[in-house]
Amino acid sequence: MTNNFNDVLDAALATGGDFAELFLEDNRTHSLQVLGGHVEMINSNRAHGAGIRVFNGLNAVYTYTNDTDSEGLLRCAKQAASAVSASRETPLRAAQPGTPASLPAPYPILIRPGDVNSKRKLEYLRSADAAARAVSAEIEQVSCSLSDSEQDVTIVNSEGLYVEDTRVHTRMACVAIASDGKEKQQGHEAPGAQMGYELFTERVDPVQVGREAAQSALLMLHAPECPAGVMPVVIDNGFGGVIFHEACGHSLEATSVAFGLSVFCDKLGQKIAADCVTAIDDGTLPNEWGSIRVDDEGMPANRLVLIENGVLKNYMIDKLNALRMGMPPTGSGRRQSYAFAPTSRMRNTYIAAGTDDEAEMIATMGDGLYAKKLGGGSVDPATGNFNFAVSEGYLVRGGKIVSPVRGASLIGKGADILLQIDRVGREMKMAQGMCGSISGSIPVNVGQPMIRVKKMTVGGRA
Secondary structure, eight states, rough: HHHHHHHHHHHHTTTSSSSSEEEEEEEEEEEEEETTTTEEEEEEEEEEEEEEEEEEETTTEEEEEEESSSSHHHHHHHHHHHHHOHHHSSSOOOOOOOSSOOOSOOOOOSSOOSOOOOOHHHHHHHHHHHHHHTTTEEEEEEEEEEEEEEEEEEEEEETTEEEEEEEEEEEEEEEEEEEEESOOOEEEEOOOESOOTTTHHHOHHHHHHHHHHHHHHHHHHHHHBBBOEEEEEOOOSGGGHHHHHIIGGGGBHHHHHHHHSSSSTTOOTTTTSSOOOOOEEESOOOTTTTOOOOOOTTTBBOOOEEEEETTEEOOOOOOOHHHTSOOOOOOOOESSSSSSSOOOOOOOEEEEEOOOOHHHHHHHOEEEEEEEEEEEEEEEETEEEEEEEEEEEEEEEEEEEEEEEOOOOOEEEEHHHHHHHEEBBSEEEEOOOOOOOTTTTEEEEEEEOOOOEEEEEEEOOO
């Protein structure tokens, strides 16, 4: 097959391109949903195809196909080449790929998703559903879903790179809606990992997933409205890391930086955060949701320090944007599938653990908000301006938590918030999510210890 790969890459370079890459994918996915206690959906899919990318200077052409025999790949390569018009008289020839490159040891997968039948998968969902409903008669509706995927990829390029990898992901989600007949509130839990179905013996208890989703919905249903104002805010660990991911992380991706569309452009080596802030994007954490052994351009995973003691150290850079920026790639090239060209993306992105006592953060904050869980929001990478809903929050008065509150939102600018952090707790946790960008939706972890922001705008309705 390697000779065929070379023929395909040569065809892609035939009109004078500088670099060619072939990404082959075979992805088997299975998803189930239980809604209202009944099986709503069982779905199996298989995505099989290839994408071919050609560089011409700082421009790139991308074509893709699900016809992956030799003739289909050659047609796709010629289509990509037809969009390239370079001045080189003699086309480059692709370097001959050898045996697949040696990668770090694969993450252990003990129970492959394909070996687990739907009956067993439905048992997990029904356990979560029953646990959520048992919390209260005010739990009006429960939706539980389970998804898994097994993705095999092959990446070959004209520089001689040849990589093969398998990625396995499994995730459960539970949404519970509480109602008192007048209003409704929602609770949501969605744990997952780069694991098979050992996920449910090693990390995730479906009963706890359902119970926590329902308890969060019920708590917010009876909570008073949150007051608005500028105040200290303590943001809990785990999913609180979504603020760094959205308001700061995207602004550190070359997708924004290479085009001058980030507030952090040209700030390497400069202080952009408080001394207590160190932020990392790590693709090497075993079995974590956002981990990779190799990125979607064939580069091995690494641990990339973005901010160290408040100083900006690195951007996340893919191969094409590395050329634009005159900097090396960082193993950050990711894509949803063969239908997308890769670009710079996050993996497991988090604020590193600090040394501060979590109880002290709240006890010394005066009057403010404790944001335990964050929901959805919006952000502008060019400015860092963000607005995030607080899905579970608590009012703090005189350093004491006095009551849950609902309807809170956190409003600010990423660059400002980084400088306003004055406490970083000792226990870092991660939460799982799907991140969307120009290369599609990919699994990422967001994380942080509990942190305290000295002052922040809190939106509320009270």
